[in-house]
Amino acid sequence: MFDPKQAFDLTGKVALVTGGSRGLGRAMVDGLARAGADVVIASRKLDSCEQAAAEVERDTGRTALPLAAHVGRWDELEPLLDAVYARFGRLDVLVNNAGMSPLYDTVDSVSEELFDKVLAVNLKGPFRLAALAGARMAAAGGGSIINISSAAAVRPRASVVPYAAAKAGLNATTVGLAHAFGPSVRVNAIMAGTFLTDVSAAWDSEAFARRAGTFALGRGGRPDEIVGTALYLASSASSFTTGTVVTVDGGQP
Template sequence: MPGRIVVVTGGSRGLGKAMCHHFAAEGDHVVVASRKREACDKLAAALTKEYGVDAVGFGCHVGSWAQCDELIDFVEERFVRIDVLINNAGMSPLYPSLGEISEELFDKVIGVNLRGPFRLAVRAGELMQRGQGRAIVNISSIAAVQPQPYDLPYAAAKAALHTVTSGLSRSFGPTVRVNAVMAGPFDTDVTAAWNEQTRQKTAGELIPLGRIGKPEEIVGAVAYLAGPSASYTTGAVIKVDGGMASIPA
């Protein structure tokens, strides 16, 4: 189903970049959105050159309600519609201890991982409802079900994103499907900052498949949820983590 308008936040690098390449390779027109406009424009130009699609970059800090509105307004003006929204942007900054988490850091983490995806999904969902519908995919994390002392605000935001996913699937059905992918560790700039001991422990002891995932390995689940094969799937959370997280029955 080529020719869709696909918006990917956090799209200029890591998992988002792999998603942008996938959709462009399928013949979809891609809006690459992230905080750094230059990086978005660079990737968009590369996608257009390689795949012949209409790819465009847009600078958007997802933590800003106003900038989320600006992104949706831009896409509507440029393409008239949105067929797929991938809420991929996220952040989980390190902090010395739970007691030393500042109000500013807490608000920033909630803003990027929950408030922004909520606003984007609501605006995109409303636009989709005026057309043919389509799909929203929220990128979550196994931290939502397996929180750790070092990522608690992030984990709380991602757990709330699961609730948002379920609630919006009911709000926007039957024309708009809303699902989530719960990601484990992937080989991106985030895990690149880990020391070798952490990488080996995570891959060797905590992940049944024995390795950290490659960015392109999340694409299959995202593409499924965004496409016609998932026409009877909404409000779902699919775990893609090499088996790392245990989810109670």
């Protein structure tokens, strides 16, 4: 018989969230910790990770380990995992959340450097970290990998072409890695829509309001509204779910 409390309980588990010090990553870190997991908060800025870790430990009572790592640099990813295993001896959940989408004027102005940087952070890094973590999880008997994709992967706009291409690649990577690491390790993705994180403070509020008016829910999402899906995919509640891209976008057309 399905027991909801037991299925979503992450007590004794360890979860690593990249880009975990702010935005959607920070919301998922808090949700995972409140579900019982010890968490690893990784981003480029150690001080931000340390601040977030202190808040998580204070608010949830779980252990939170802050680590600095640039996911776009492959040589930093194995040391990141080594640090996780040195502290906890295990990793049960990986959330590939770190991402970036720099602005540009026109597509013909996109430099090779910008294109490569966007793909490194949004696709190459998540692939490599998932590949390394998935191999270790499989050797240990199981785990869950969650890639944070974007609605831009299937609804690309002129202003985010490299980012959209990277996220479309991440969707394909998700399915492929599910087959690579099954049956013991599950790999899924959340295709996130427009969420009102700290980044949204710089948006044109009137333009966004007009666009959000076309969403089925008529608004952007709160960061905590991605947490339920993340907990489902991280926990045994999704034990028969893998190779799936779950859309969480408020009904964007």
